[in-house]
Amino acid sequence: MNKGYIKRLLLFISIFAIPLVVLSCSDSLNTQAGSTDVSSKPTAPVSISYQLAGPVKPDKEVTITIYIKARADIDDLLLRLKASEGLDxxxxxxxxxxxxxxxNSTATVKIKVMxxxxxxxxxxxxxTGKINGNTIGRAIAIPVSTTEAPERVQKGAGTVTTDSEGKRIIIMPAQEEGD
Structure with a gap:
């Protein structure tokens, strides 16, 4: 064999063949490392609504009816409840x-709180629940205010005016720092 031919063959292998083998191996490793058992949509495809039965008064029990409507088939559905301080x-x-x-079915759950x-x-x-083996979840917070609780009022952070084109402009109070 010709020595020049062998040198060119070795050069070809080192330039093209070895990187191709390494590249193909790295793709298969990335594919396996990137595949996990997590849903692409972790938020549960459900709508949650509620109805409060009557006014809330301290030390009086009130019923909250929760409606859960599924937009997909959901398995292992678990509803966890947690109350903030001052609510039992x-x-x-x-x-x-x-x-x-x-x-498209709806589940109704009645919860009593005080x-x-x-x-x-x-x-x-x-x-929380499972769709095709993937865990999904949704969380909401239901406000429960007593009848005598003061209304929540947002602080005014400035004034709102409109310019000549009708666009809203919010003018914020100046805050000076220093001595």
Whole structure:
């Protein structure tokens, strides 16, 4: 064989063949490392609404009806409840297992709570389930305010005016720093 031919063959292998093998191996490794058991949409395809039965008064039990409507078939549905400080969940369970909810069906859950003091409280709801083996979830907070609680008023941060074109302009108060 010709020595020049062997040198060119070795040069070809080192320039093209070895990087191709390394590149093809690295692609297969990246594919395996990138595949996980996580849903591409971790938010549960459900809508959660609620209805508060009557006014909330301290030390009086009130019922909150929660409506959960599924937009997909969901398995292993679990509803967890957590109350903020000053609100007590008087229902028997803080976790409600619903097994399965079919697409376009609605589940109704009644929760009893009691405000321990005047004010604004939150009932936090965390809903988890599985779609095709992937875990999904949704969380909301239901405001529970007593009848005597003062209204929440946002502080004015400035004034709102409109310019000659009708666009809104917010004028903020100046804050000076220094001595």
């Amino acid at each position: 969940i008087t229902s028997e369970k803080n976790e409600i297992y619903m097994d399965q909810l079919k697409r 405000a321990l003091k005047e004010g604004h409280h939150l009932l936090k709801i965390i809903l």
